[in-house]
Amino acid sequence: xxxxxxxxxxxxxxxxxxxxxxxxxxxxxxxxxxxxxxxxxxxxxxxxxxxxxxxxxxxxxxxxxxxxxxxxxxxxxxxxxxxxxxxxxxxxxxxxxxxxxxxxxxxxxxxxxxxxxxxxxxxxxxxxxxxxxxxxxxxxxxxxxxxxxxxxxxxxxxxxxxxxxxxxxxxxxxxxxxxxxxxxxxxxxxxxxxxxxxxxxxxxxxxxxxxxxxxxxxxxxxxxxxxx
Amino acid sequence: xxxxxxxxxxxxxxxxxxxxxxxxxxxxxxxxxxxxxxxxxxxxxxxxxxxxxxxxxxxxxxxxxxxxxxxxxxxxxxxxxxxxxxxxxxxxxxxxxxxxxxxxxxxxxxxxxxxxxxxxxxxxxxxxxxxxxxxxxxxxxxxxxxxxxxxxxxxxxxxxxxxxxxxxxxxxxxxxxxxxxxxxxxxxxxxxxxxxxxxxxxxxxxxxxxxxxxxxxxxxxxxxxxxx
DNA sequence: CGGGCGCTTGATTTGAATCAAACTGGGTGG
DNA sequence: CCACCCAGTTTGATTCAAATCAAGCGCCCG
Numbered sequence: 001x002x003x004x005x006x007x008x009x010x011x012x013x014x015x016x017x018x019x020x021x022x023x024x025x026x027x028x029x030x031x032x033x034x035x036x037x038x039x040x041x042x043x044x045x046x047x048x049x050x051x052x053x054x055x056x057x058x059x060x061x062x063x064x065x066x067x068x069x070x071x072x073x074x075x076x077x078x079x080x081x082x083x084x085x086x087x088x089x090x091x092x093x094x095x096x097x098x099x100x101x102x103x104x105x106x107x108x109x110x111x112x113x114x115x116x117x118x119x120x121x122x123x124x125x126x127x128x129x130x131x132x133x134x135x136x137x138x139x140x141x142x143x144x145x146x147x148x149x150x151x152x153x154x155x156x157x158x159x160x161x162x163x164x165x166x167x168x169x170x171x172x173x174x175x176x177x178x179x180x181x182x183x184x185x186x187x188x189x190x191x192x193x194x195x196x197x198x199x200x201x202x203x204x205x206x207x208x209x210x211x212x213x214x215x216x217x218x219x220x221x222x223x224x225x226x227x228x
Numbered sequence: 229x230x231x232x233x234x235x236x237x238x239x240x241x242x243x244x245x246x247x248x249x250x251x252x253x254x255x256x257x258x259x260x261x262x263x264x265x266x267x268x269x270x271x272x273x274x275x276x277x278x279x280x281x282x283x284x285x286x287x288x289x290x291x292x293x294x295x296x297x298x299x300x301x302x303x304x305x306x307x308x309x310x311x312x313x314x315x316x317x318x319x320x321x322x323x324x325x326x327x328x329x330x331x332x333x334x335x336x337x338x339x340x341x342x343x344x345x346x347x348x349x350x351x352x353x354x355x356x357x358x359x360x361x362x363x364x365x366x367x368x369x370x371x372x373x374x375x376x377x378x379x380x381x382x383x384x385x386x387x388x389x390x391x392x393x394x395x396x397x398x399x400x401x402x403x404x405x406x407x408x409x410x411x412x413x414x415x416x417x418x419x420x421x422x423x424x425x426x427x428x429x430x431x432x433x434x435x436x437x438x439x440x441x442x443x444x445x446x447x448x449x450x451x452x453x454x455x456x
Numbered sequence: 457c458g459g460g461c462g463c464t465t466g467a468t469t470t471g472a473a474t475c476a477a478a479c480t481g482g483g484t485g486g
Numbered sequence: 487c488c489a490c491c492c493a494g495t496t497t498g499a500t501t502c503a504a505a506t507c508a509a510g511c512g513c514c515c516g
Contacts, residue, residue: 067372070453075375077368089361095368125353132360133317139367140305140323144295146374147303147416149473151504180463188375190505195464212463225298377505379472408495418473423496440480440495 002037002107008059011083017130018123027123034117035107040099046106047097049086053111055128056086061104062177065095066185076186078139079178081165085131100177146187154187155197156223159207163217173214180212230265230335236287239311245358246351255351262345263335268327274334275325277314281339283356284314289332290405293323294413304414306367307406309393313359328405374415382415383425384451387435391445401442408440 002008012028037059040046046063049056063080077095080086086097086106109117118125145157159174168174176183180198184191198215201207206219217223230236240256265287268274274291277284291308305323308314314325314334337345346353373385387402396402404411408426412419426443429435434447445451 065368073377075372077371077375089364089368094372129357129360132357132364136317136360136363136367139364139371140293140317143305143367143371143374144303144322146371147305149301149416149503179461188377191462192464192506193504195462196504199464407493409493419494420474420496421472423494424472427496 001033002035002059008032008035008037008107011057011059015083015131016123016127018126023121023123027121027127030117030121031107031109031124034109034113036109038106038108040104040106042099042102044099045096046099046104049106049108050097053090054087054108055111055114056106056108058082058084058086059105059107061102062100063104063106064098064100064178064182064186066098067094068096074185075188076182078135078142079182079186081177084134084138085128088128088132088135100182142186151189151193151197152200154189155183155194156201156206158183158187159201159215159217160220160223163215163220171216173210173216176213176215229261230263230287236260236263236265236335239285239287243311243359244351244355246354251349251351255349255355258345258349259335259337259352262337262341264337266334266336268332268334270327270330272327273324274327274332277334277336278325281318282315282336283339283342284334284336286310286312286314287333287335289330290328291332291334292326292328292406292410292414294326295322296324302413303416304410306363306370307410307414309405312362312366313356316356316360316363328410370414379417379421379425380428382417383411383422384429384434386411386415387443387445388448388451391443391448399444401438401444404441404443 009028009032012031013024016024016027018024018027035057036049038046038049040049040061058080060082063084063086064076065078065080065086066074066076068074079100087108114124114128118128141161145154145161148154148157162176162178163174166174166177178186180191180194183189184194187194189197198207198209202209206217206222208216208218210216237256237260240259241252244252244255246252246255263285264277266274266277268277268289286308288310291312291314292304293306293308293314294302294304296302307328315336342352342356346356369389373382373389376382376385390404390406391402394402394405406414408419408422411417412422415422417425426435426437430437434445434450436444436446438444
């Protein structure tokens with residue numbers, strides 16, 4: 001059971017689809033009670049939270065899913081933010097999970113627990129289906145970004161996606177949860193290229209930055225260009 | 229309802245997980261009856277089969293899911309082969325679907341039909357969940373391939389994946405369902421690079437080819453190298 | 457206060473894109 | 487039936503952008 005600081009319950013409520021408020025409340029409460037709450041430090045491996053085919057939900061912070069190749073190259077395949085689910089496609093032994101930032105919180109559920117919850121509360125089954133669809137869309141869209149030709153388009157597209165996924169207000173600075181290295185390993189670029197590209201974007205006035213981690217997208221139309 | 233030529237029923241049976249043979253038969257038959265069978269020609273758009281949030285299953289041939297950018301560049305995000313499901317993550321308005329080869333067959337189901345089937349036959353719900361997990365794994369793995377640095381690694385990895393997904397016997401030639409253009413647009417490379425790379429792989433004795441579409445992987449260990 | 461990590465910038469190299477052109481095979485129309 | 491056409495493929499020459507190699511900087515954390 002996770003301690004009810006309000007954020008988790010509110011998150012679960014938001015993720016559940018039914019219009020009926022009582023159904024949502026009841027499902028959210030059932031999730032809260034069933035959840036195993038864990039907290040992780042920066043760069044700490046958190047595969048263990050998913051051990052035994054468990055399903056997890058990121059409550060705060062961020063998690064990277066990646067594969068380490070024999071040449072030492074790290075390929076990040078997915079970045080999970082608050083509300084994203086882990087372990088929806090089990091038996092991916094070739095991937096590892098790590099918390100990106102300190103205080104990354106994950107609520108996890110045993111597989112049979114999930115089954116029971118789904119049977120008791122069909123809304124939860126619906127929700128998990130929606131989260132799986134989210135994962136597919138997220139991966140497809142990332143392929144679109146990574147498939148672009150120039151580094152400017154890749155990094156620009158990446159920033160746009162991140163900006164839409166993070167809770168960023170209008171004209172408010174987006175605080176990147178990820179390092180330049182993370183961006184590079186997610187896009188298949190060299191760190192230097194990412195850094196250079198962001199400098200270029202800044203100099204062109206397309207973005208502005210207050211410190212390396214704080215970005216404001218000044219001209220979203222230009223970065224979005226070319227995406228259908 | 230699709231005409232029972234045997235392949236579809238056999239495919240559905242294979243995709244369903246329950247050990248109980250009768251449950252599988254009954255679920256497979258329910259799917260066959262509910263299905264809307266369509267056949268498509270090479271390069272023919274088949275979005276219409278998925279209209280209205282329908283779900284589809286590739287019975288034969290292949291389907292590409294892609295996005296056309298304003299500069300005319302085509303980015304393929306997924307290649308669907310026999311047994312793969314379409315429309316699991318709806319509202320992807322930015323993607324189009326096309327049959328890759330002549331005689332591509334798709335069985336499609338209305339959304340409310342799917343709902344009814346799932347309720348009547350829990351095995352079908354399980355199956356769809358598994359297919360969604362397949363899609364996630366397929367996309368994640370493709371990101372791994374596309375994230376590699378050199379063209380040789382990308383094309384090599386691509387051929388390996390294709391070889392595992394197609395029904396290819398040991399030491400039997402794999403018949404590529406896709407053109408060089410498709411491979412290029414899926415990997416984010418130029419056609420010429422794909423062609424050159426395959427020539428290089430052939431000259432190194434890593435693959436051999438009987439015509440551009442028939443490939444035998446001679447040294448799978450080398451191509452798999454670096455994948456965890 | 458020191459160390460190291462994360463970020464940035466510069467110089468050089470390399471590999472893929474691009475431009476250009478020839479070849480192949482299957483399909484069509486005369 | 488044959489000539490033609492065209493999409494797909496292959497090869498070559500050149501260009502260009504990103505990787506690599508190298509080094510300095512700022513800052514957070516210990």
